[in-house]
Amino acid sequence: MSKTTTNAPEGQAPAPDQDLGAAGSQLSTAPAEEAPGLPALGVIGWARWFWRQLTSMRVALLLLLLLSLAAIPGSLIPQTGTDATQVADFRARHETLAPIYDKLGLFHVYSSVWFSAIYILLFISLIGCIVPRTWQFVGQLRSRPPAAPKRLTRLPAYTTWRTEAEPEQVREAALALLKKRRFRAHVSRDAVAAEKGYLREVGNLAFHLALIVMLIAFAWGQLFKSEGNKLILEGDGFANTLTQYDDFKSGNLFTQDDLDPFSFTLNDFHGTYEATGPNRGTARTFQANVTYSVGAYGKDRNATIKVNEPLEIGGSKVYLVSHGYAPIVTVRDAEGNVVMNKQAVPLLPLDANVTSSGAIKVMDGYRNAQGEREQLGFNAFFVPSFAGEGHGTMLSQFPALLNPRLALSAYHGDLGVDSGIPQSVYQLNTKNLKEFKDSKGKLFKERLAVGETMTLPNGAGSVTFEGVKEWAGFQITQQPGSGWALTGAVAAILGLAASLFVQRRRVWVRAVRGADGVTVVEMAGLGRSESAKVPEELGDLAGTLYEKAPGAPDPDHEPDTTDPAVPAEGAEQ
């Protein structure tokens, strides 16, 4: 490519937009920038001024900047929504700071008034921007590309030549050529006007519209979502009603009837772990095999739920979120009557090797050696893989069931479950309980392998460790609107790609009879930005048109087929 540089003549060339009038205008429907002048008097004047400011590009930019700034504190300060314990920790450590943070809503930034204000303003601005832009764009689509400006030489890309073809012929050929290249083109007076790349504007509008769709979908999801947790033992079932959940959260507009009707049974749970090497014990796979049915009389179907693969039933998703062990115990009273028959008691894991703890509570049916009614309570400690006698503490060595042990300490008396105060099933309230004592007068406790039985002191009964079941924890969520959010997201990406990769540009071809009777062809191109593509495309179009309207000899000098254009003069006219 030869590239020479000459200086333009006669003073400053004004920007195309100003110089070209209608021809250069409306290549984008971006709102015009106006100086933030003072508003006209009166309420309406102020309102109009305010609205114009809000929907200007400058304020949109400002709000976007504010939004990114406002998102920062929430990533540095603990948030109640993500980690409530960290927030409690922070409060304990910063006694003066915490109340100030509380006032400013800094523990829940993303639902705080000021954060909401920013994005709501931004989206009002967005709507105020999109609606007029859409109308303007529709107007542009319905009208024709603007007619050629008087002086095509002013445009960023320009070319000209003389030809023996008739002007009408040239214009017709140009029109056909441009239409074939999928320009919208028409002849107006002595020139063809053409435009292409409307997809850019479509993409831009689609992108901004998609943002609105996504926001509404998120808001909808927040209002109607629900999220509950349920721990299920192998072999047990669950029906999706409010009362069955261990804990449950929902959005403001959620009602019980919104819960999808389904039920499922946990058939079994499988975990595999790295057996050797430095990462011994690291989890490899977790999966829960379930049988589920939809509605009251639905057909039974089998499914497998894994960590990254929730089960979808209707609008609900069932996630596998935790797992642990439940020792199976049988408890007999003083007379040898079974008061707890092979019951699996779920315990909560404490570490990565699933050292677990919890409580076993015998509520009724138990009579002590004196024949009196009483309740029994045990603090339970469980390890799936015991290190061996004399090897330190009761900490598990491996997460799988290699060598399970159950350690129990025993209490009797009143469990306090009827006191009306909700009690955790994993903790013993020892306030009204008495310890069983061993021969040394200490709290009675024993460590059992599977199959072993511990006999309570003074003939108070016995506990047998029968075996171990696994349990799995499930989170069941409903997030309405996520389909819309996804649709919005996909539309946003496509729109964005169109808006950033497509060039909108105009081409004009003028053909007139010169003073000496020879036709002069002029072509010019104008794009949104100074892209190298506009001159390239113009050169290509000119090349093709030139074949239909070949160059005529120049009047001033010998025919010069090697250089038919007169670029320097052309630019200097």
Place this chain on the structure above:
Amino acid sequence: MTLAAATNEHLADLSNTLIYSAMAVYTLAFFAYIAEWIFGSRSKVGRTAAALTATKKAEAPAVTVKNAGGTAVLERPKVVVRAAAGSRDVPDGPGAHGGDEKGDLYGRIAVSLTVLAFLIEFGGVLARALSVQRAPWGNMYEFNITFSTVAVGVYVTLLALKKNIRWLGLPLVTTVLLDLGLAVTVLYTASDQLVPALHSYWLYIHVSTAILCGAVFYVGAVSTLLYLFRDSYENKLAGGGKPGRFATSVLERMPAAASLDKFSYRVNAAVFPLWTFTIIAGAIWAGDAWGRYWGWDPKETWSFITWVAYACYLHARATAGWKGRKAAYLALIAFGCWLFNYYGVNIFVSGKHSYADVGLSALQSVGF
């Protein structure tokens, strides 16, 4: 299984050897680039100054004459290209070698070495991936080696596409050496499999696009930075000032401010949709793994901040009064956000995305 384990061990060792070899070759490339710059400083062309004073006299944009495309040049009318009003029409500098033949030779050697090092490093990443039998970005060490490979890959691709980008070689290789140095010393993690929470094909999609975006954002940021220097240099010249000798020597050989500005805009604009996709892919993965699409986890928050910052930059370019330098500052801030999201959040802030250490915490946070 022991045989397979031995093969994996072997592959992991091979990977380490390749990474160290790549570092050695990058170091050679680094010195070759330095030689290019030093030899290039001998030529005293002074083109920029000449062009700027000429433009100033004429007080008008220059006109460039271009041959219209392709081979049939002789048969086609020529297209006249006119710079927009008010913009300087300064030619691009000759590149780091400054027109000096020896400098150019060293520059070519440097580029060849860079390509060689890239191939070796790519082999290292591939061996690592094979040894762990998964994507090579399960921890920060792997992320770092993959990231630098992709960044150099982007550079080599742009060179192959004949973009005026050879000047990027020195800053790029410097960064890559820093990145790899950090990887093999501080961040090194023996090869290992992933915990279940990280088992998902979204891991491949989300992280690979994140790495590619980072590499392209990096290229955009370096050219934006250079644009700022070059722009103030041109401004000084146009205003009749005389920049320092070192600044003149270096900046004069660089592309014109307008070219750099345009280049960095194109680069940033081109990956922005991909970055948008990365965030959405991450949200989908989070939906599958954690039961919620978006939870304002620090990593998610900073991806969002980065995204909004780049949106600001794109908006700024469309807003009168914010074009040019102001928009460039926004682009740099946006890249800063990206960097912080990677290093800052992994190191200073704890969250669900803590695959940074061994990956166990990610698992634990899922409840396991």
